[in-house]
Amino acid sequence: MGGPGSSSPCASCKLLRRRCAKDCIFAPYFPPDDPHKFAIVHKVFGASNVSKMLQELPVHQRADAVNSLVFEANARVRDPVYGCVGAISYLQNQVSQLQMQLAVAQAEILCIQMQHEQPLQSHHQVLELDQDEKALLLNNNSINNCNNDNNNLGYAMSSGQFNSNFASPSSIMQMQMQMQDPLKQESLWT
Amino acid sequence: MNPKRCAACKYLRRRCPKDCIFSPYFPPSDPDKFACIHRIYGAGNVSKMLQQLPVQTRAEAVESLSFEAKCRVEDPVYGCVGIISLLQTQIQKTQTLLARTQAQIAVAQAKHSQTQISEFM
Numbered sequence: 001m002g003g004p005g006s007s008s009p010c011a012s013c014k015l016l017r018r019r020c021a022k023d024c025i026f027a028p029y030f031p032p033d034d035p036h037k038f039a040i041v042h043k044v045f046g047a048s049n050v051s052k053m054l055q056e057l058p059v060h061q062r063a064d065a066v067n068s069l070v071f072e073a074n075a076r077v078r079d080p081v082y083g084c085v086g087a088i089s090y091l092q093n094q095v096s097q098l099q100m101q102l103a104v105a106q107a108e109i110l111c112i113q114m115q116h117e118q119p120l121q122s123h124h125q126v127l128e129l130d131q132d133e134k135a136l137l138l139n140n141n142s143i144n145n146c147n148n149d150n151n152n153l154g155y156a157m158s159s160g161q162f163n164s165n166f167a168s169p170s171s172i173m174q175m176q177m178q179m180q181d182p183l184k185q186e187s188l189w190t
Numbered sequence: 191m192n193p194k195r196c197a198a199c200k201y202l203r204r205r206c207p208k209d210c211i212f213s214p215y216f217p218p219s220d221p222d223k224f225a226c227i228h229r230i231y232g233a234g235n236v237s238k239m240l241q242q243l244p245v246q247t248r249a250e251a252v253e254s255l256s257f258e259a260k261c262r263v264e265d266p267v268y269g270c271v272g273i274i275s276l277l278q279t280q281i282q283k284t285q286t287l288l289a290r291t292q293a294q295i296a297v298a299q300a301k302h303s304q305t306q307i308s309e310f311m
Contacts, residue, residue, distance in 0.1 A: 044239075046232045053230075053266060061267045068271040072258060080239060081247045084270045085254040091277035098284040105291040112298045 011038040016047060025054050029066040037070055044073040197224040202233060211240050215252040223256050230259040 009020035010027035015038055030038040041050055054062050076083035198212035201224050206213060216224040227236055240248050261270035
């Protein structure tokens with residue numbers, strides 16, 4: 001059964017050439033009209049590993065888990081050496097560059113303030129930061145410190161340099177989450 | 191046969207041949223590395239992936255697989271995609287703050303120029 005009201009096997013059971021049971025763990029997430037989705041996950045992770053992973057999760061989290069597995073599998077097929085880690089490295093480089101630009105801009109604001117005779121705050125200018133911005137500045141500083149401590153996700157994708165001393169995923173997640181809770185955007189899956 | 195089995199062959203409880211595909215990347219001193227990768231990907235899939243890669247890229251592939259596997263163990267729902275999401279959010283926020291700061295610089299510079307002109311007149 002490919003799901004409620006459907007008599008065709010799900011994409012997983014079709015690929016695995018087996019009967020699609022009513023309680024098939026894959027059926028809700030791998031409809032028969034998208035065979036590529038399961039094929040790629042099966043190629044990278046293997047059907048039994050995916051099944052095990054889904055069984056260990058509460059039902060309401062399985063859709064997101066499948067989407068993230070599909071995302072990772074696609075990344076790994078596109079880039080068999082670096083997979084998603086390549087994307088993480090690229091984004092981390094972007095973050096570093098933006099932080100540098102922000103630091104330069106903030107220094108420039110301070111210079112301008114110092115040059116003026118009257119403080120700009122009296123004209124309701126400039127350093128009116130809201131809570132989010134203050135948190136971001138503090139977080140940027142702590143991330144800079146972590147980067148200086150060689151958190152090591154940064155390597156040039158294009159040049160193929162690679163630093164194999166990754167910081168632990170939990171430490172990276174921790175410093176990112178100082179900002180806010182993870183934003184699990186729908187657009188991430190598209 | 192290797193006198194000392196690699197971590198993969200130890201884990202899989204099998205003989206470690208001289209040309210074992212895992213042994214250069216899974217030394218016996220770090221059994222958790224292979225255990226984690228095996229849990230997420232499976233030995234067969236990892237072996238296939240490595241066989242399809244040029245030898246000089248395999249070490250890096252193993253490290254990235256190891257990282258992704260660790261992420262998935264720590265966050266079974268989102269894995270390393272959670273990190274990507276956080277980074278994208280951080281980029282958006284930093285871009286917004288940068289744009290705001292640059293706008294404030296432009297305003298401050300414009301005001302400063304106006305002040306200079308009025309003082310000159």
